[in-house]
Every structure is written in C-alpha cells, then in structure tokens.
Amino acid sequence: MERSLSIIKPDGVSRGLIGEVIRRLEKNNIKIAAMKMIYMTKAQAQGFYDVHKERPFFASLTDFMSSGPVVAMVLEGENVIPKYRELMGATNYKEAAPGTIRADFATDIEKNIVHGSDSPQTAAFEIGYFFNSFEVIS
Template identity: 70%
Template sequence: MERTLSIIKPDGVRKNVIGEVIKRFEGAGIHIVAMKMLKLSKEDAKRFYAVHKDRPFYDSLTDFMSSGPIVVMVLEGNDVIKKNRELMGATNYKEAAAGTIRRDFATDIEQNVVHGSDGPDTAVVEIAFFFNQLEIYS
C-alpha cells in the first residue's frame, strides 16, 4: 500500500469544503489513515515549503499557508499518489479537469484548496513533517 500526504489549505477550510474533499477521497477508494487540523506558523510554512525557497512565489505561499487552519491527512491505497493528484486536478485551477477539487473550489493558482505529495520520496518527507508513526493507522 502506498501513502501520500494531502493538505486542505486555508482557503479550503474557510470555504467549508473539508467534508466534500474527504468525501471525494473516500469515494475514490482512498483510505484516510491519519488526520488533524492545525495552524502553521510562518516559520513552519517556510520549513515545509523549503524546496521552493528560491522561487518568486515562496513568500506569498508561506504567508498564505500560515494565514489560517489547515487539515493534513495521510492517505493510503493502491496508486494513491496518482489517484490523489487526479482528484485534485491541475495546480492552475483554470486548467484542471471538470469535476476535480481545484476546478470546483479554487479561485486562485496559489489558493487552490489542496496540496498533495508529488511522488513517493516527497510523500515520506511530507508525512514525517506532520505525523509520527503512532498517529498513523492502517
């Protein structure tokens, strides 16, 4: 079984679509094996998105991600990274397929409701950022 991290970003929490996002994961046969709501500090957001520190959007991204509560989840299932990315849709919500989370709920390329790990190695690092092994249930 593969695992990945998914985040409902501050805009998704503000729009009250937490339940809808979870419903879509579960409807696709994805199992949520850990979940919690928290608020990142600016410093934590910078550490989590350190891979983007040299990109022009780094400051606005970390400001946004520390602007309100987020819901972090560990998702588990066969091909879960691919399934999650298909459910989320393209990063630019205007390019996302109809029926995807970003197409249905996003209003901005950065404030696009959800984040998901882009590969197995990234997933391991991102999951460990938010969860210890005692918090993950299979």
C-alpha cells in the same frame, strides 16, 4: 500500499470544504490513515515548503499557508499519489479537468484548496513533517 500527504489549505477550511474533500476521497476508495487540523506558523510553512525557497512565489505561499488552519491527512491506497493528484486537478485551476477539486472550488493558482505529494520520496518527507509513526493507522 502507497501513502501521500494531503492538505486542505486555509481557503478550503475557511470556505467549509473539509467534508466535501473527504467525501471525494472516500468516494474514490482513498483511505485516510491519519488526520489533524493545525495552524502553521510562518516558520513551519517555510520549513515545509523549503524546496521552493528560491522560487518567486515562496513568500506569498508561506504567508498564505500560515494564514489560517489547515487539515493535514495521510492518504493510503494502491497508487494513491497519482490517483489523488488526478482527483485534485492541475495546480492552475484554470487548466484542471472538470469535476476535479481544483476545477470545482479553486479561486486562484495559490488558493487552490488542496495540496498532495508528487512522489513517494516527497510523501515520506511531508508525512514525517506533520505526523509521527504512532499517529498513522494502517
């Protein structure tokens, strides 16, 4: 079993898309092992996206991610990282395959509804950033 972090970003929460994202996860046999709604401070968003601190989009990304509540989830399943990344679609929603979350709902490259881990190593850091071991159900 593999795990991934999923975040429904502030745009997805404010637009009422939490249920739709969860529906798509369940429809694709992706198990939710933990879930919570949080409102990150700017400092928490900066810590989460620290790997991107030298990138030109870091300030706008962390501003956006701390602009409203998000839903963080731990996903679990066989090959869940590539499976969820395929379900999300390309980061640039204009390049996302039809029927993916981003193709269907994103409004720009930053406001693209969801985040997902890109590797097992990243997933381990990201899950630990938001959840302790008692909060994740196997």
